[in-house]
Each structure stands twice: as structure tokens, then as C-alpha cells.
Amino acid sequence: xxxxxVRGLRVSYDNADAVKDLSFTLxxxxxxxxxxxxxxxxxxxxxxxxxxxxxxxRLGGQVLFEGRDLLVMPPRQRRQLQGSAQGMIFQDPLSSxxxxxxxxEQVSEILLTHTDLTRxxxxxxxxxxxxxxxxPRPAAHLREYPQxxxxxxxxxxxxxxxxxxxxxxxxxxxxxxxxxxxxxxxxLELLARLRGELGMGLLLITHDLGVVGQHAxxxxxxxxxxxxxxxxxxxxxEHPQHPYSRGLLQASLGAEHKQxxxxxxxxxxxxxxxxxxxxxxGVKSTLYAPGRQPRAPTGNxxxxxxxxxxxxxxxxxxxxxxxxxxxxxxxxxxxxxxxxxxxxLSRTLLRxxxxxxxxxxxxxxxxxxxKDESLLGWRRQVQMIFQDPYAALNPRHSxxxxxxxxxxxxxxxDPGQRQQARFAVLDAVGLARSSLxxxxxxxxxxxxxxxxxxxxxxxxxxxxxxxEPVSALDVSTQAQILNLLVELRExxxxxxxxxxxxxxxxxxxxxxxxxxxxxxxxxxxTPQTLWHSPRHPYTRRLLAAIPGAAAPEPAPQPVSGxxxxxxx
Amino acid sequence: MTTAVLPNAPxxxxxxxxxxxxxxxxxxxxxxxxxxVLTLALLAGTLYPGDPLDMVAxxxxxxxxxxxxxxxxxxxxxxxxxxxxHGARGSLLIAASATLISVLIGGLVGALAGYHGGxxxxxxxxxxxxxxxxxxxxxxxxxxxxxxxxxxxxALAIGISSWPTVAxxxxxxxxxxxxxxxxxAARSLGFGNSAIILREILPNALAPxxxxxxILIAQAILVEAGLxxxxxxxxxxASWGAMLGSGREQIASGWYLTALPGLAIIFVVLALNLLGDxxxxxxxxxxxxxxx
Numbered sequence: 001x002x003x004x005x006v007r008g009l010r011v012s013y014d015n016a017d018a019v020k021d022l023s024f025t026l027x028x029x030x031x032x033x034x035x036x037x038x039x040x041x042x043x044x045x046x047x048x049x050x051x052x053x054x055x056x057x058r059l060g061g062q063v064l065f066e067g068r069d070l071l072v073m074p075p076r077q078r079r080q081l082q083g084s085a086q087g088m089i090f091q092d093p094l095s096s097x098x099x100x101x102x103x104x105e106q107v108s109e110i111l112l113t114h115t116d117l118t119r120x121x122x123x124x125x126x127x128x129x130x131x132x133x134x135x136p137r138p139a140a141h142l143r144e145y146p147q148x149x150x151x152x153x154x155x156x157x158x159x160x161x162x163x164x165x166x167x168x169x170x171x172x173x174x175x176x177x178x179x180x181x182x183x184x185x186x187x188l189e190l191l192a193r194l195r196g197e198l199g200m201g202l203l204l205i206t207h208d209l210g211v212v213g214q215h216a217x218x219x220x221x222x223x224x225x226x227x228x229x230x231x232x233x234x235x236x237x238e239h240p241q242h243p244y245s246r247g248l249l250q251a252s253l254g255a256e257h258k259q260x261x262x263x264x265x266x267x268x269x270x271x272x273x274x275x276x277x278x279x280x281x282g283v284k285s286t287l288y289a290p291g292r293q294p295r296a297p298t299g300n301x302x303x304x305x306x307x308x309x310x311x312x313x314x315x316x317x318x319x320x321x322x323x324x325x326x327x328x329x330x331x332x333x334x335x336x337x338x339x340x341x342x343x344x345l346s347r348t349l350l351r352x353x354x355x356x357x358x359x360x361x362x363x364x365x366x367x368x369x370x371k372d373e374s375l376l377g378w379r380r381q382v383q384m385i386f387q388d389p390y391a392a393l394n395p396r397h398s399x400x401x402x403x404x405x406x407x408x409x410x411x412x413x414d415p416g417q418r419q420q421a422r423f424a425v426l427d428a429v430g431l432a433r434s435s436l437x438x439x440x441x442x443x444x445x446x447x448x449x450x451x452x453x454x455x456x457x458x459x460x461x462x463x464x465x466x467x468e469p470v471s472a473l474d475v476s477t478q479a480q481i482l483n484l485l486v487e488l489r490e491x492x493x494x495x496x497x498x499x500x501x502x503x504x505x506x507x508x509x510x511x512x513x514x515x516x517x518x519x520x521x522x523x524x525x526t527p528q529t530l531w532h533s534p535r536h537p538y539t540r541r542l543l544a545a546i547p548g549a550a551a552p553e554p555a556p557q558p559v560s561g562x563x564x565x566x567x568x
Numbered sequence: 569m570t571t572a573v574l575p576n577a578p579x580x581x582x583x584x585x586x587x588x589x590x591x592x593x594x595x596x597x598x599x600x601x602x603x604x605v606l607t608l609a610l611l612a613g614t615l616y617p618g619d620p621l622d623m624v625a626x627x628x629x630x631x632x633x634x635x636x637x638x639x640x641x642x643x644x645x646x647x648x649x650x651x652x653x654h655g656a657r658g659s660l661l662i663a664a665s666a667t668l669i670s671v672l673i674g675g676l677v678g679a680l681a682g683y684h685g686g687x688x689x690x691x692x693x694x695x696x697x698x699x700x701x702x703x704x705x706x707x708x709x710x711x712x713x714x715x716x717x718x719x720x721x722x723a724l725a726i727g728i729s730s731w732p733t734v735a736x737x738x739x740x741x742x743x744x745x746x747x748x749x750x751x752x753a754a755r756s757l758g759f760g761n762s763a764i765i766l767r768e769i770l771p772n773a774l775a776p777x778x779x780x781x782x783i784l785i786a787q788a789i790l791v792e793a794g795l796x797x798x799x800x801x802x803x804x805x806a807s808w809g810a811m812l813g814s815g816r817e818q819i820a821s822g823w824y825l826t827a828l829p830g831l832a833i834i835f836v837v838l839a840l841n842l843l844g845d846x847x848x849x850x851x852x853x854x855x856x857x858x859x860x
Contacts, residue, residue, distance in 0.1 A: 347752070350755075350756045352752065352755055352756060375758070376758045379756065379757060379758040380758075382756075383756070383757075384752075384753065384756050386749045386752075386753065387749075388749060391748055391749040391750065392749040392750055392753055393750055394750040394754075394768055394771070394772065395772065395853050395854075396771040396772055396853055397767075397771075405759075405767070406757050409757065409758060409759060409763075410758070439853045439856070440853075441853060441854050452753075455753065455757075459757075
């Protein structure tokens with residue numbers, strides 16, 4: 001008997017189907033990955049298995065957990081399984097922990113609910129669990145609050161809570177998406193080890209095929225609520241059959257990719273939805289159209305020149321004597337983990353934060369000296385694209401008013417010309433002209449990012465600072481946006497400062513890469529050089545952490561790693 | 569093109585706040601109820617010419633006893649219907665101007681404190697706390713007792729006692745929103761502070777503000793009624809609170825004298841709450857329809 005046997009699962013809200021006729025099985029000790037883009041129904045499936053769907057969801061089919069159908073089980077019995085036989089790990093470790101309780105209280109609460117342990121025993125178990133998930137100071141962490149821990153440590157606590165009662169099924173919903181690359185790898189390794197030691201079935205939900213390749217036995221690729229393909233991982237990665245899986249694989253930039261924007265486009269998935277017909281899938285060519293091949297920057301004098309820039313908040317120094325240059329038509333990648341000062345740098349470059357010392361020169365002029373008119377004129381030339389396409393657009397303004405206000409501020413007085421310019425910029429970013437009348441929430445994430453790009457480009461800037469422009473997007477949308485940025489660079493002669501935590505994206509997109517650690521730039525090289533002969537230990541660590549990197553195979557751990565008795 | 573491109577549909581548009589409001593049942597009901605009261609207030613002079621405080625009928629007529637005074641009369645023989653009509657005028661006028669004062673002061677203080685923060689914000693918030701530590705009704709009584717109990721002074725007193733609520737709310741909204749990416753985007757595009765406050769932040773802070781405003785108006789009506797009940801309101805002005813206050817003495821023999829103005833107050837407060845709820849929904853861009 002399988003641990004989990006899902007037969008014809010259907011979930012619908014009001015009249016929209018979120019999951020359509022999904023069937024799969026999961027054995028104990030096996031890892032099954034559900035892969036797909038946002039809105040494909042993978043998280044809905046997870047919530048349905050855990051019994052966490054909102055009341056307006058309608059369910060159909062069967063979910064057999066150890067032979068018992070979860071969908072018809074009385075709520076009381078269901079609750080006994082939740083948190084004990086079934087554990088779940090959520091995406092955001094910050095919001096899945098309660099900020100007003102200590103970690104010890106939160107973990108022991110689960111044990112007290114589901115077991116007969118006394119308070120003292122539960123506290124002890126919690127300490128053992130913290131040791132099991134390799135938190136550095138188990139006993140001390142019990143008395144701390146979530147905000148005292150880093151993101152990766154918090155996710156370890158969430159994992160400790162999920163496995164506290166030795167679940168037989170563990171569901172991990174995007175467990176590493178909110179974390180830094182180097183931490184991602186550690187968390188995934190931890191999950192793989194725990195699955196082996198505890199003999200759990202692991203359902204891994206992710207949008208990232210790079211994660212799947214290393215850690216899953218089998219993969220189900222989902223789109224629009226359908227399972228398109230269900231295969232063993234190796235099989236899928238080597239011989240993907242469905243065009244959609246093929247597109248996903250090609251669009252995903254793993255550690256091993258050798259793609260660069262000068263040589264090829266990224267693969268884009270083409271989905272044609274037609275009413276009353278099966279959806280058609282295709283993959284667009286990765287070759288540039290003749291004559292549209294991007295040219296390498298020529299190494300003209302620097303457009304942006306930063307020397308010895310130091311800045312910070314209050315008493316803390318965030319940027320420590322940073323020097324960098326961005327040339328005409330050059331894409332410079334800036335890589336570092338969260339908290340290294342990337343965002344502070346972009347804010348300082350835009351003169352939203354004052355520099356403490358050092359100079360920022362744009363086109364030979366120190367921007368600190370600019371005032372009023374000349375400041376506005378300079379702002380026209382330097383623009384920014386933001387990470388979160390949902391937060392970067394004012395939800396109350398239509399696309400037209402977002403663009404129009406910028407145009408009027410910068411002295412474009414003729415309404416007809418403004419309209420023409422708006423049409424032109426929408427055409428350039430690949431949005432329909434009818435988008436003008438819409439409000440931001442009526443667009444998908446990728447479309448919103450296009451609006452953000454349109455807002456940055458409407459003034460015809462020369463330098464665009466991209467602050468993690470694709471890290472909040474799905475893999476296939478990421479490919480579309482990166483291709484778009486490359487095209488726009490060619491068309492408009494833009495320079496980019498491309499800030500990202502994702503080395504593989506920067507490798508594709510940048511002419512030159514800067515590596516930043518704790519407010520300092522520690523290495524500077526071309527993508528090729530950086531990949532093959534990284535000099536700084538921090539760079540090497542970042543490279544090794546990319547999912548899919550050729551990390552040494554972890555030796556199978558003996559079961560003795562579990563220090564506490566089974567079967568309470 | 570790719571999947572990210574919208575189908576080339578004919579140009580559509582998002583419905584306006586007004587259309588969204590018009591298809592919102594609770595807003596419609598609230599607005600209709602409020603319109604009724606406003607009409608009554610406006611037509612009070614035509615419907616019931618003469619001073620509503622004049623003794624015109626037999627004292628203590630029950631509603632329906634005399635068709636000329638269909639809501640009856642009080643112990644002094646004043647027409648209750650005329651009192652309610654003219655009282656609507658007084659109560660609404662005081663409530664509206666008090667709320668206007670409170671939203672103006674509170675909005676300004678809250679916006680400055682929330683947007684700029686720092687020392688100025690601290691000073692403004694301490695000031696806010698000074699007002700909040702004094703019981704607001706007591707403050708109103710003190711101000712009215714110092715000045716004359718005219719309509720203007722009462723409105724000012726209620727406004728001054730209630731602005732800290734608005735200021736705190738606006739400040740909290742502004743503090744969250746000033747860190748939003750779209751505000752950073754606006755700054756990096758070169759927009760000035762006033763443009764950012766008025767066009768970027770304020771529209772997003774409007775929904776809670778509107779709901780609070782509708783509650784504030786209701787509260788002001790109640791505070792004015794309380795003042796009149798204590799006999800501290802304008803004695804020459806008919807008001808629902810004054811009617812309540814004088815009707816209280818006959819509650820055993822003529823309960824309608826307190827019930828009728830009480831019902832009028834409930835009616836207006838309910839109307840404002842319904843309208844506030846509806847406005848809250850209508851101002852939410854996510855609930856607005858797209859008309860293709």
C-alpha cells in the first residue's frame with residue numbers, strides 16, 4: 001500500500017478549477033516533486049492534502065493516506081493527523097513562526113498537543129529536534145524569538161516543527177524560495193537527510209527545476225491544474241517529452257548552463273489557450289533573428305563611475321568604500337546575498353540616500369552637486385526597475401496615469417506626443433496598447449514587471465538599475481523578461497547595473513560581474529572567468545551553492561543520527 | 569507574441585469609483601437614507617415654518633392623536649415632527665463641520681508625522697497623546713463651557729477633541745506606505761514631496777480614512793446629543809439631543825418623546841456606517857470591474 005494515493009483529485013473555487021483530475025502515488029521514503037509556475041495548482045494540491053483549503057473550495061476525487069480517504073474523514077480525526085502524521089513546511093519562514101512566542105514554546109506546543117509528554121520532556125525533545133536540524137546552539141535557541149534568527153535558521157525551526165511528531169508524510173511548499181542561494185542548498189540537503197533518517201514520504205513543491213534534479217526521485221509537471229508529465233527525475237531531465245517541460249528545462253538557468261546573451265536568447269514557452277480546445281504548447285527558438293544579434297559593449301569611457309563610496313544608516317556602515325564603473329551599453333552584474341548592501345547601493349546611486357563620503361559621477365558630473373533643474377534632468381537619465389512587480393506599482397493608478405504623470409513631470413507638454421510615446425513604449429515592452437486603461441492588479445506578475453520597465457523607459461534613460469528584476473518571477477516569465485531587457489538594450493543603447501542574488505541569471509545577462517560581500521566588492525571578473533577560476537573564497541562558496549551545482553554526493557547517513565526514541 | 573501579451577481586445581476601461589459605488593447595495597441604501605435626512609433638513613423651514621421651539625399645540629399629544637401634529641407634542645406643547653426636522657439641520661451641520669475640522673487637523677498632523685518622521689513626527693505625536701489622555705467628552709464640555717454654546721464653538725470643540733484618532737490612523741498608513749516600492753519609484757523619477765503625498769500615498773490611505781470619517785460623523789452626532797442632553801448645547805437651536813434631554817423627564821408617561829429623536833439618531837448613524845462600508849469597497853481597486 002502506498003503512503004499516499006491521490007486519485008482524480010479536483011479542486012475548484014466558485015467556477016474556476018484550480019486542480020483538474022490529478023492522480024499520483026507517493027511511497028514512504030520517496031521524494032516526489034510537483035513542479036509548475038504560479039497558478040498551476042501545486043500549492044492548492046498541497047493545501048488539499050493537508051486539509052487547509054478555505055471553505056469555498058470544492059473538492060472531488062480521493063486522497064488515500066495509508067488507505068484512509070482524507071477527504072471524507074471527520075474533522076476531528078483529520079486534525080489528529082495534521083501536524084503529527086502529516087507535516088508541512090511553508091515558503092516564508094518569517095510569517096510561519098509566531099513572533100511573540102519563544103521558539104521553545106512553539107515547538108513544545110506541538111508536542112504537547114499530539115503526544116503525552118510532560119512539559120519538561122517536550123522541552124527536551126525540542127532541544128533534540130533543534131540539534132537534529134543542525135541549529136548551532138539548540139538549548140539557547142529555545143529561549144529566543146524568531147526575529148533573533150536568520151532566514152535559514154528560521155526555516156530550520158519550521159522544519160523541526162514539521163518533523164516534531166515524526167510525520168510519515170512531509171509536504172514542503174517552496175521551502176527555499178525565500179532564502180539566499182547558499183542557504184537554499186543547505187536546507188535542501190537537510191530535508192533529503194531527514195527524509196532518509198525518518199523514512200518519510202516527501203512531497204516537494206517548487207517552481208525551480210534546478211532543485212528537482214538533485215533531490216527528487218520522481219517529478220510531476222503541472223500547468224493550469226493538469227499534470228502534463230509524470231516521470232522519474234533523471235528521465236525527465238534527460239528526455240523531456242512534453243513541450244512545456246522541455247521549455248521549463250531550457251528556460252531554467254542551472255549551475256551548468258553556458259548560455260550568454262551575446263550568443264543566444266533564452267527559451268520562451270509559448271502557451272496558446274483556446275476556448276473549447278486543448279491548450280497548445282510550444283517553445284520559441286533561442287536563436288536571434290538575423291540582424292538582431294546583440295553586440296558586445298565597446299568599452300567606451302565609463303557612464304557611471306563610483307569611487308570610494310561609503311554610506312550607512314545611523315551608526316552602522318552598510319557600504320564600505322565601494323568603487324565601480326558601468327560603461328556605455330554595458331551590463332554589469334552585481335551579486336551578493338541579502339543584507340550585503342545591494343539595495344542600499346541602488347538607493348544611493350539614485351540619490352535617494354546621501355553618501356557619507358566618496359563620489360558618484362554620471363557622464364563626468366558629480367551627482368551630489370546637482371540641484372533642481374539639473375537634478376531632474378539627471379533623473380531622466382537614470383532609472384530603476386524593482387524586484388517586486390506587485391509593490392512597485394501604485395495600485396490606485398491606471399497604467400496610463402502612471403506613465404502620463406512621469407511624462408508631464410518631465411516637461412512633455414503636448415498630449416498627442418505623450419500618447420504616441422506611451423504607445424511606443426508599450427509596444428517595446430510587449431504589452432497591448434489597450435493596457436493603458438487598466439489598473440495594475442488586472443495584470444499577471446510578468447506583465448506588471450513589463451509595466452515597471454515601461455515606466456523606467458518612458459523617459460529614454462541611459463542607465464537602468466535593475467534591482468533583482470526577475471527574482472520574484474516564474475522561470476518562464478524570467479526568460480521572457482531577460483530576453484526583453486537584452487532587446488531593449490540593443491534598441492535604446494541602455495546600460496544596466498543588474499543587481500541579483502542569483503549567479504546563474506547574472507552569468508547569462510552580464511558582461512562583467514561584481515561580487516559583493518558585507519558592503520565591499522570582493523571580486524570583479526567576466527562571467528567566464530568567474531565561473532572557471534573564482535579567486536575569492538566567498539565567490540567559490542556562492543558558486544558551490546547554486547542548485548544543480550556539482551556538489552559532492554552526500555554519503556548515506558546511518559539511522560543512528562536520530563538521537564531520541566521512536567514511538568512516543 | 570508570448571503568453572505575457574494581452575489578447576488584442578478592443579480598448580476597455582476600469583469602472584469609476586462612482587459606478588462601483590452605484591452597484592454596491594449597502595452604499596446605495598446608506599446614501600438613500602442619508603439623502604432622505606438631508607432633504608428633511610433642507611426642507612425643514614418650508615415644511616415647518618416658524619420656530620420649532622414655539623408652543624403650538626396641546627402638551628403631551630401622542631403620535632396620531634391630532635393629524636395636524638402626527639408625531640405628537642411634548643410637555644410644553646412643541647411639535648415633535650417640527651423638532652425632528654429642524655433638529656436634523658442642527659445635528660448634521662454640527663457633525664459635518666466637526667468632522668471636517670477633525671479630518672483637516674488630523675490628516676495634516678498625521679501626514680507630516682508619518683511621512684517625515686524624525687523629531688517633527690515625535691513632537692506631533694506627543695501633542696497627539698496630550699489630547700488623547702484627556703477624556704474627549706470632558707474636553708468638549710470644557711471648551712463649550714469656556715466659550716458660548718453656539719453652533720460654531722460646539723463643532724470646533726468636537727473637532728478638536730477627535731482629531732488624534734485621525735492623526736494616528738493617517739500616520740500609521742503613511743509610515744507603511746512611504747517605504748513602498750512605488751513611492752521609491754516616484755522619488756527616483758523626481759516627484760516632489762507634495763506630489764508623492766497627494767498622488768501616491770493619500771489615495772492608498774483613503775479607504776480607512778473614509779470609513780473612520782463616517783464613524784466620526786456618527787460620533788459627533790452622539791456627542792452633540794450628549795451635550796444637549798446635559799443642557800450645554802445652543803438653547804436657541806432645535807437638536808435631537810436637546811429633545812432627548814427634555815423628553816427624559818416624561819419617559820414614564822410619554823416614552824415616544826425620547827424614542828423618536830433616538831430613532832432619528834440611529835437612522836443617521838446607520839446610514840453613515842452603510843455608506844462608509846460601501847465607500848470602502850468602492851475605493852478598493854481590486855473590487856472594481858473591468859469593462860471590456
